[in-house]
Amino acid sequence: MEYPEIDKYSSLESPIHNFDPRTKIITFTLLIFSSVFVEDIRFAALALIAAFILLIISKLPFKFIFNHVKWVSLFILPFLIIMPFTVDGDVLVNISYITVTHEGITYGFLITVRAFTAILLVFTMLGTMRFDTTIKALHMLKIPNPLVQMLMFTYRYIFVFLDEFQRMWTAMTSKGFKPGLNISSISKIGKSVGMLVVKSYERAQRVYQAMLSKGYTGNPNTIVKFNIKTRDYLITFLIISFAVVLHISPVVLLQ
Amino acid sequence: MVHISDGVLSFPVVAFGWVLSFIIIGVTLWWSEKHGDIAEQIPKLSVITAAFFVASLIHIPLGFTSVHLMLNGIVGVILGILSFPAIFTGVSLQAFLFQHGGVTTIGINTVILGIPALISYGIFKTGVKRLPFRNKIESLFGGISGGFAVIISVVFLVFSFMLTGEELTTPASLIAIGHIPIMIIEGLVAVSIVAFLLKVKPELLPVKGGGKNE
Numbered sequence: 001m002e003y004p005e006i007d008k009y010s011s012l013e014s015p016i017h018n019f020d021p022r023t024k025i026i027t028f029t030l031l032i033f034s035s036v037f038v039e040d041i042r043f044a045a046l047a048l049i050a051a052f053i054l055l056i057i058s059k060l061p062f063k064f065i066f067n068h069v070k071w072v073s074l075f076i077l078p079f080l081i082i083m084p085f086t087v088d089g090d091v092l093v094n095i096s097y098i099t100v101t102h103e104g105i106t107y108g109f110l111i112t113v114r115a116f117t118a119i120l121l122v123f124t125m126l127g128t129m130r131f132d133t134t135i136k137a138l139h140m141l142k143i144p145n146p147l148v149q150m151l152m153f154t155y156r157y158i159f160v161f162l163d164e165f166q167r168m169w170t171a172m173t174s175k176g177f178k179p180g181l182n183i184s185s186i187s188k189i190g191k192s193v194g195m196l197v198v199k200s201y202e203r204a205q206r207v208y209q210a211m212l213s214k215g216y217t218g219n220p221n222t223i224v225k226f227n228i229k230t231r232d233y234l235i236t237f238l239i240i241s242f243a244v245v246l247h248i249s250p251v252v253l254l255q
Numbered sequence: 256m257v258h259i260s261d262g263v264l265s266f267p268v269v270a271f272g273w274v275l276s277f278i279i280i281g282v283t284l285w286w287s288e289k290h291g292d293i294a295e296q297i298p299k300l301s302v303i304t305a306a307f308f309v310a311s312l313i314h315i316p317l318g319f320t321s322v323h324l325m326l327n328g329i330v331g332v333i334l335g336i337l338s339f340p341a342i343f344t345g346v347s348l349q350a351f352l353f354q355h356g357g358v359t360t361i362g363i364n365t366v367i368l369g370i371p372a373l374i375s376y377g378i379f380k381t382g383v384k385r386l387p388f389r390n391k392i393e394s395l396f397g398g399i400s401g402g403f404a405v406i407i408s409v410v411f412l413v414f415s416f417m418l419t420g421e422e423l424t425t426p427a428s429l430i431a432i433g434h435i436p437i438m439i440i441e442g443l444v445a446v447s448i449v450a451f452l453l454k455v456k457p458e459l460l461p462v463k464g465g466g467k468n469e
Contacts, residue, residue: 032359033359036262036359071355119261122354131351146284155305155348155352158309180316187446191448193329193448194447197459216294
């Protein structure tokens with residue numbers, strides 16, 4: 001299992017990296033929501049191009065993104081394949097029972113384009129700042145305190161338990177365990193998950209006591225100071241107007 | 256288990272997911288605040304959530320592919336009503352760190368996984384309380400909760416596709432069929448987890464003699 005390092009390239013220098021974290025989260029989230037609900041394929045494509053431009057500006061390596069899009073592709077590609085055959089509309093090809101429709105192809109592409117736009121934007125947003133900065137920015141944006149803290153602690157302990165589980169897995173395989181699809185293998189995997197939960201439960205007690213002794217009250221204290229500059233307002237204005245235009249122009253232009 | 260990506264569902268479905276998950280998170284956190292110290296619960300809850308997050312990355316080979324564990328039923332059994340905010344955290348981090356599921360669909364994905372977790376908790380708790388047998392029956396109910404959680408999740412997923420549009424009927428039914436083996440594996444894993452915890456740390460389960468028995 002590899003570490004989920006979304007912020008591996010957060011130390012690069014680019015206009016997106018220097019964009020204030022709070023305004024970055026707000027503008028990108030708006031743009032993501034806007035581009036995900038675009039109904040017209042041409043405007044969806046426009047949003048995808050915009051997302052690409054933002055990604056290029058951010059200087060994140062393409063290889064890094066390519067490694068991460070596999071889950072989305074696994075989920076989305078079936079839509080691209082199935083939709084042309086199942087959506088009713090103008091028939092393009094008709095071979096006995098199989099019909100391919102124009103609407104189906106458009107709809108399949110629409111879903112794919114919207115999904116990839118969203119994923120590129122998420123990358124550009126989260127890949128250009130350290131994850132703890134993201135969480136602090138969320139806190140300053142008044143996301144409810146319990147949720148921000150759960151995100152923070154869970155994120156931190158995911159790395160701890162990845163190592164912990166890796167050790168257990170090495171121990172199991174060195175004693176001859178091979179994962180397979182049979183009762184004994186599944187039962188052993190269940191027991192290893194149980195062991196991980198027991199370990200986490202015992203660790204949770206110690207973590208809480210250690211935190212109490214360091215003065216934990218339930219409120220996070222952030223020492224990082226963010227400041228919003230004029231340039232941040234400008235980028236925010238540009239991105240948000242684009243997000244609005246994506247929804248207004250189809251109504252105006254295609255009447 | 257597949258999480259729904261961005262760009263598939265319609266706006267009403269996505270909005271409904273966010274509203275419903277925020278309401279349930281609010282209610283569950285308020286409830287546990289009333290019955291205990293939330294400042295104490297949060298670090299502990301997060302550490303266990305992280306462990307489940309890691310466990311959900313385990314691959315089990317299935318034919319020429321492999322499946323991930325969902326574990327939402329067993330999360331429900333162990334964490335009780337707080338399993339819902341825990342699943343919200345898990346789903347958010349999966350979207351942020353692995354791009355597994357979308358950012359706009361965090362709400363609906365939380366509903367799809369979280370409500371079955373709450374139902375599983377209910378099934379396990381009432382089942383164990385009503386029946387007199389020990390150990391065997393609890394593992395059995397663990398398995399039922401684990402498998403049942405997958406079924407309800409799939410039903411919710413199919414619903415969210417159908418509400419978006421009739422075009423998505425075929426993908427929805429394919430996903431539903433694909434989850435039958437996952438449901439069986441998930442149930443068996445849950446049996447094994449509950450049997451293990453009963454021997455090693457029964458206070459983690461809502462059973463008689465365990466610490467979580469109110």
